[in-house]
Amino acid sequence: MSRSIYLAGPEVFLPNAKEQGEAKKALCQRYGFSGLYPLDNELDESITSSQYAQALAWAISAGNEQLIQQADVIIANLTPFRGASADVGTVYELGLARGLNKTLLGYSNDPRLFVDRTKALFAPAEPAFDLNGDEIMMDRDGLAIENFELHDNLMIEGGIRLAQGCFLTHETALAERLTDLSAFEALLRWLVEH
Amino acid sequence: MSRSIYLAGPEVFLPNAKEQGEAKKALCQRYGFSGLYPLDNELDESITSSQYAQALAWAISAGNEQLIQQADVIIANLTPFRGASADVGTVYELGLARGLNKTLLGYSNDPRLFVDRTKALFAPAEPAFDLNGDEIMMDRDGLAIENFELHDNLMIEGGIRLAQGCFLTHETALAERLTDLSAFEALLRWLVEH
Numbered sequence: 001m002s003r004s005i006y007l008a009g010p011e012v013f014l015p016n017a018k019e020q021g022e023a024k025k026a027l028c029q030r031y032g033f034s035g036l037y038p039l040d041n042e043l044d045e046s047i048t049s050s051q052y053a054q055a056l057a058w059a060i061s062a063g064n065e066q067l068i069q070q071a072d073v074i075i076a077n078l079t080p081f082r083g084a085s086a087d088v089g090t091v092y093e094l095g096l097a098r099g100l101n102k103t104l105l106g107y108s109n110d111p112r113l114f115v116d117r118t119k120a121l122f123a124p125a126e127p128a129f130d131l132n133g134d135e136i137m138m139d140r141d142g143l144a145i146e147n148f149e150l151h152d153n154l155m156i157e158g159g160i161r162l163a164q165g166c167f168l169t170h171e172t173a174l175a176e177r178l179t180d181l182s183a184f185e186a187l188l189r190w191l192v193e194h
Numbered sequence: 195m196s197r198s199i200y201l202a203g204p205e206v207f208l209p210n211a212k213e214q215g216e217a218k219k220a221l222c223q224r225y226g227f228s229g230l231y232p233l234d235n236e237l238d239e240s241i242t243s244s245q246y247a248q249a250l251a252w253a254i255s256a257g258n259e260q261l262i263q264q265a266d267v268i269i270a271n272l273t274p275f276r277g278a279s280a281d282v283g284t285v286y287e288l289g290l291a292r293g294l295n296k297t298l299l300g301y302s303n304d305p306r307l308f309v310d311r312t313k314a315l316f317a318p319a320e321p322a323f324d325l326n327g328d329e330i331m332m333d334r335d336g337l338a339i340e341n342f343e344l345h346d347n348l349m350i351e352g353g354i355r356l357a358q359g360c361f362l363t364h365e366t367a368l369a370e371r372l373t374d375l376s377a378f379e380a381l382l383r384w385l386v387e388h
Contacts (some may be wrong), residue, residue: 013337052381058343061352065292082316082333083277088285089347095286096353099293124270124274143372144353148251153283158255159290165201 004034005190006068006102007066007073008094009077010087012038018050028182031188032064036067038093068096073103075187078152079177084118085152095161105190107183108151108155109176111169115147166190197385198228200262200296202288203271204281205372206232214373225382230261232287243294262290267297269381272346272361272370274304279313279346288353298359299384301377302345303370310343314361360384 005028011020020069021037027033038060041117074097086108110117115137122139130136137145144152147149156186167191170183174178199222205214215231222229232254262268268291275281280302292298304311309331309344316333331339344351345363354361362384365376 011338013339015336015337015338034257045352053342057340057344057348058352058355062350062356064349065353065356082279082312082337085276085345087283088279088282089349091282091285091291092289092347092349092353095289095291096287096293098286099290099295101293118276142209143204143276144209145207145209146251148247150248150251153281153286154251154255155283155286158252159259162256162259171281186306 001028002032002034003072004036004070005075005191006071006097007091008037008038008090008097009178010079010081010090011077012088012089014178023181024184027185027188030191033073033191036071036179038064038067062177064093065096068093068102069100071097071102073076073105073191075184076104076106077184078106078108078156080108080117080152081178084114084121086156091156094156094164098159098163100101102163103191104160104163105167105187106156106165107168107170107187109172109178109180109183111151111171112153114150115145120147147173166194196226196228196322197266198230198264199267199269199385200230200232200265200287200291200321201272202232202268202284204273204275204284204292205271205371206283207281208372217375218378221379221382223385227382227385230265232258232261258269259290260288262287262296263294265291265296267299269298269378269387270298271372271378272300272350273345274311275372278308278315280350285350288350292353292357296357297385298354298357299349299361299381300354300359301362301364301381303364303372303374305345305365308344308346309339312339359380359388 007024025035076090076094078086124140128136137147168183172180201218250298270284270288272280318334320344322330331341362377366374
């Protein structure tokens, strides 16, 4: 039986979420893997009452956790989503897969460092400096900005590293940031070789 | 031996991160638990070379994962952080704890629904409507906004629910949002009773 890969990422929020999933699954198959796509694409079902909305959410959550349980590998699209960091749903799934001792792979279609991206969005109006003249990495609310030459919060790349997985970045046009599959395909090649 | 609780949350980025950790640990002790605070408060160490920065990041990541491994419970501060969602480091840790079958507890000091918070930050200039006249929940980039009457991405509250844990919200003044411990203490009481 071919190894299965859970396809985590914020593309479930795209208008063509299903097509994106199909494209990823087709690539998986080309490399000899079986792709498992999350159920979040049921988002577009008509939701009327609050009780029904929550019941649907619980069903999607349980379904996705089950898919991760049965997968051998997770490939997480960690491209920034509505801010400086990756989509929290994807990050939760990456952590879950780590706890279940799966193979962890991740990619981001934004090669900028986390510190630069965070500063671009949340830097104070005037930079602050310490007694040595070094810039203090702090946002406009006085909260520390991680400065580790990584691409997001250290737990993310750190977890992938602890799992002896692989994290890649790839530069794309802004419009293709959530959909470009070059880095995704590079990770499939990495899997074949490892 | 008393049950131990991993204290996940973005307060590690506060200028008084250590004091916040001490306050949480003291509360844990008062309820008969032992609190484990993440190592991210080493953030303020002077970091010079890129190699050293990454080595420090890997050490913090490995240390935090080890603390989560040894904890019986995680209490995650899921208050929004630099956007509509919780801190991704905290969310990764929650997922990891779920995969390790720990008791999952979480709180947010922002009681607003995720859909309302996301719309407040990312709604298009003009709302869009479907053929039935219902508003289409879509952000200004055309990405779907989750509308499940939950407080963040559904995987978060969904995971806590699957683990039979507890998620609470509490309304605080903006300035106390990351530091108010009312909901945290309520979860300690919940733990004592369950």
